[in-house]
Amino acid sequence: MTTFKPDPSTVTRSTDDKLPLANIVEIVTGGAMPLRFTAYDGSAAGPHDSPYGLHLASPTGATYIATAPGDLGMARAYVSGDLEPKGVHPGNPYPLLEALGDLHFERPPARVLAHIARSLGTELLRPIAPPPQEHLPRWRRIAEGLRHSKNRDAEVIHHHYDVSNTFYEHVLGPSMTYTCALFDSESQSLEDAQENKYRLIFEKLRLQPGDRLLDIGCGWGAMVRFAARRGVKVLGVTLSREQAEWAQKAIAEEGLGDLAEVRHSDYRDVTETGFDAISSIGLTEHVGVGNYxxxxxxxxxxxxxxxxxxxxxxxxxxxxGRVKAGGFIDRYIFPDGELTGSGRIITEAQNVGFEVVHEENLRQHYAYTLRDWCVNLEKNWDACVAEVGEGTARVWGLYMAGSRLGFERNIVQLHHVLGVKLGQDQKPQVPLRPWWVA
Incomplete structure (x- = not known):
């Protein structure tokens, strides 16, 4: 499909020189529309033969986009239902986002910008309340405590993880695992790939029956139960009360209560020591780079x-450069989340005394994981909407499809970093060569 360039003969014009909405979109995107765009005022832009499109359904959507340019405004309009996807399911808008991947916005000259403002009018340029799924901006979260204080971390974790255990069951599948799986092939099932991930972590940690494992940010306790089934005594901690309750019930149902516990707690409140191993699977993103x-x-x-x-x-x-998340991710997905490179993680681990013995990048595996979560959301769409509402379900579809694209395009990665605690004599503590099956 060729990139669309505006043809003056096809551009909709109005007699009062008021720019139609589609023309405004053409201007701010440089005319490079990779899909069909239509708007409630009857205007349209982009290639007629595009299999994908966006329909701006109401003035509310126009206000969201105009008052918060970039991904946040688009997300607000999409989540509220005022920006409708065409040719894709709202639970899996990946093809549409892929088509939009190279789209960039340009700031028009001052004269053109003034013309756009006049065309939109004061009503559309007056900010309105965002969709209810949106969290407070960073500067207003101070009431919840300083960034990455225990109170504030508990609140932002509640925002993301206490959506609904039933909803997560629909999206994540039977493993109830909300972290990157490990695929032996592109076609391996999600459940097998998640089991494979836990197997790899278990082996990397050299766990044996009778060992003690601390699993921080343990989610619904899948790693806890995997290790306990193999005779390891495990303590898992999570800031999500709903996760902890679900995990404790699963532990009881499997008869693992003598070996496994999931505690509703901040990892910083764990008092036990002397663990043989620690797994941190998807927690570091919430810690804050300054707290590494x-x-x-x-x-x-x-x-x-x-x-x-x-x-x-x-x-x-x-x-x-930047470690803070963009507007959409910060307001809707991971408030206060921060990311940096694996080099920074390795450096900070080494600086406190860990000997880093291995690291690997699994970003392709996360793209496949997100692909399968989106398939689950689309397949269970009606049940998910009934559980959490269409707005929240749209948030998840947009977030997971966009994240898949991010991993595919190397905007983000997923790293395992394996470190060992040395004694005062600094003698090696692990075998000469890797002891796990890749």
Whole structure:
């Protein structure tokens, strides 16, 4: 499909020189519309033969986009239902986002910008309340405590993870695992790939029956139960009360209560020490880059000499510049979330005394994981909407499809970093070569 360029003979004009909405879209995108755009005022732009499109259904959607340019405004309009996808399911808008992937917005000259403002009018340019799924902006979250304080971390985790256990069951599948799976092939089932991920982490940590494992940010306890089934005594902690309740019930149903516990707690409140291993699977994104030294120091102190840490974390493909998330992710998905490169993670782990013995990038695996979550959301769309409402379901479809694209395009990555705690004599604590099956 060729990129659309506006043809003056086909551009909709009005007698009072008021720009139609589609013309405004053409102007701010440089005319490079990769799909069909239509609007409630009857205007249209983009290639007629595009299989995908967007329909701006109401003035409310126009206000969202005009008053918060970029991904946040578009997301508000999409979540509220005022920007409708065409040719894709709202639970899996990946093809549409892929088509939009190279679209960029241009700031018009001042004269043209003034013309756009006059065309929109004061009513459309007056900010309105965002959809109810949106969290407060960073500067207003101070009432919940300083960033990454225990109270504020608890609140933002509640925002994201306490949506509904039933909703997560529909999206994540039977494993109830909300982290990157490990695929042996592109066609492997999601459940097998999640089991494979836990198998890999278990082996990397050299766990044996009778060992003690601390699993921080344990979610619904899948790693906890995987290890307990193999004779390991496991403590899992999560800031989500709903996750902890679900996990404890699953532990009881499997008869693992003598070996496994999931505690509703901040990981910083764990008092036990001397663990043989620690798994941190998807927690580091919530810690805050400035808190990495304290985070790794705490984990180092919890291990015995020779104990291993497996840190599983979404990362950036570099170690410079911005660490804060963009507007949509910060307001709708991971409030206060921060990402940096694997180099920064390795550096901070080393600085507190870990010997880093291995790291690997699994970004392709996360793209496949997100692909399968989107398939689940689309397949269970009616049940998900009945459980959490269409707006929240749209948030998840948009977020997961966009994240899949991010991993595919190397905007984000997923790294395993494996470290070992040395003794004062600094003697090696692990075998000469990797001991796990890749």
């Amino acid at each position: 030294p304290a985070y790794f120091r705490f984990l180092h102190d919890k291990l015995r000499v020779g104990g291993l840490l497996l840190n599983h974390c979404i990362t950036r493909p570099h170690n410079r």
